[in-house]
Amino acid sequence: MKSLINILKWIAIVAGVLILLLVTFVNIRGNRTYDAPLPDLVASQDSAVIARGQYLAFGPAHCASCHAPMDKFDEIEQGLVMPLIGGWELNIPPGSFRAPNLTPDVETGIGSFSDGQLARALRYSVRQNGEALFPFMPFQNMSDADVIAIISFLRSQTPVRNDLKETELSFLGKAISAFGLITPEGPLSTPPKSVQIDTSITYGEYVANSVANCRGCHSLRDLKTGAYTGVPFAGGMPMESDPPIEGLSFISPNITPHLNDGIMANWDEATFIKRFRTGRIHKGSPMPWGAFARMTEVELKALYRYLQSLEPMAGKVEKTVIHQGEAPPS
Ligand code: HEC
Ligand code: HEC
Incomplete structure (x- = not known):
């Protein structure tokens, strides 16, 4: 009897240590950072480039469907153009994902991002601080010209202060990240410099x-x-x-x-x-x-x-x- 209790005690201790190791591993590795190149793309002030960026952001690339407050969703759907101050939120088992403020406000928006960091977020799914972005934004293979157009448009917006909560990963989300089930996705091959816009x-x-x-x-x-x-x-x-x-x-x-x-x-x-x-x-x-x-x-x-x-x-x-x-x- 005594030996059975001893065995159970040891099993409990070993299980406890394993769980502790797992939790520590997930907590450390869950926020791991990645080295991805900063694309050598520079925002432009050319009005045609900015107009293309706005078209993409409110049209086919639909950045505005997520990077705007949820109570503005219907108006944006119907044609409203407003600064992309963030606000969309999705609560799923891996965490609460929050689309940030993309106006050039320095403290709460992208004012402190370099052009390369913005381009890297889109092309390599890597956050400004080097952590992985979850796969909400499949723009890795977008042409250089269109990435430039989008970041040029983002920079051209009126800066708006909008202090939003950041994304919070749950234990599951950190575990997914820690075990490398989601790693930042890069382009499949070198993205085109530009693409011909026609009906082809x-x-x-x-x-x-x-x-x-x-x-x-x-x-x-x-x-x-x-x-x-x-x-x-x-x-x-x-x-x-x-x-x-x-x-x-x-x-x-x-x-x-x-x-x-x-x-x-x-x-x-x-x-x-x-x-x-x-x-x-x-x-x-x-x-x-x-x-x-x-x-x-x-x-x-x-x-x-x-x-x-x-x-x-x-x-x-x-x-x-x-x-x-x-x-x-x-
Ligand atoms: C975020 C997910 C999402 C994206 C992005 C998306 N679709 Fe859909 N699509 C759906 C869902 C869900 C439905 C079914 C519900 C509905 O009809 O709205 C649908 C329906 C459709 C339909 C049927 C509409 C009908 O009247 O029955 C077509 C056609 C279509 N999508 C084409 C496209 C094309 C082309 C694109 C890219 C330009 C696209 N979808 C992008 C999720 C998506
Ligand atoms: C389906 C919703 C969705 C769409 C569409 C979308 N985003 Fe996002 N975006 C998010 C979410 C959610 C996050 C935060 C993800 C996370 O924290 O892992 C985010 C994060 C970002 C970041 C932050 C990077 C950082 O360093 O923190 C940038 C920049 C960004 N998006 C730009 C864009 C642009 C530009 C577009 C359009 C070309 C776009 N997004 C389209 C949902 C979206």
Whole structure:
């Protein structure tokens, strides 16, 4: 009997020490910093460059959908242009993620960031202090010219003081970071210096993959790490409503040109453009419809041509809007 108690005691001690080591490891490594190059890109004061940056930020790259207060969301969707003072917040098991103030205020905004640090955040997902940014911003492969346009626009805004709470990782979030399940993502290959803006499939491919994140949402991915597990653009990714509405969630549809299973396979170009101009139909849909409604005709045509050029993929997403009580399609 005595020896059994002794064994149990030792097991408890060893387990306790292991847990302590784990907690210490996660707490130290959870905030680890990364070496990523500071891209040699410099903001410009050229008004055409700034205008392109504003167009991207409120349109296809939809920075404004997250870097503005949540109570301004509807007005921004409808066309309001305001300084990007931050405010969007997402509370998920890995932590509370907060989109910061992107106006040039020195203390609470990006006033203290160098151009290189801003470009590095977009291209390498590394924070000003070197820590990893969680994968909310898939702009790693954006062209040099578009990154310059965006940082030039950010710098051109009126500085607004807006002292927001910072992102806080939970123990799970730190563990994900500590064990390297999420590490800052860099570009797949050297991003282009610039891209020709026209109605070509090439430009559509660039917008869908490197700017507007169509691929990121319309592909099945591992919810914990963001890794792609399904066929790109074949949809099937479950997501919460944004802003969160109790009991409402979505599944992204298949947008490949599969005749039976693709949601837009039978749409002609005019139908596609009209759908984007209409904006949001389902309240709470996470797709930034308002931002995309601002896209130019050239951009929409290019997107349409690119999506139609994809290989048709079978796999119908039966329901894209799920109300509580309905069983999600399996
Ligand atoms: C889906 C929402 C979303 C979109 C779209 C988005 N951001 Fe963010 N952004 C965030 C969140 C959330 C954080 C904080 C992430 C974290 O703390 O890990 C962030 C952080 C940042 C940072 C902070 C880096 C640092 O050092 O702290 C910069 C700069 C930034 N975003 C710029 C942009 C720009 C420019 C765009 C558009 C091209 C954009 N973001 C689009 C959600 C978004
Ligand atoms: C943040 C995630 C997200 C992004 C980014 C996104 N989508 Fe969606 N998309 C969804 C979800 C969820 C739905 C289903 C709900 C709805 O129709 O709003 C959807 C629906 C659609 C539909 C069907 C609309 C209808 O009327 O049935 C099309 C077409 C579409 N997306 C194309 C695109 C294209 C093209 C892009 C890039 C320019 C894109 N999406 C970017 C999440 C996203």
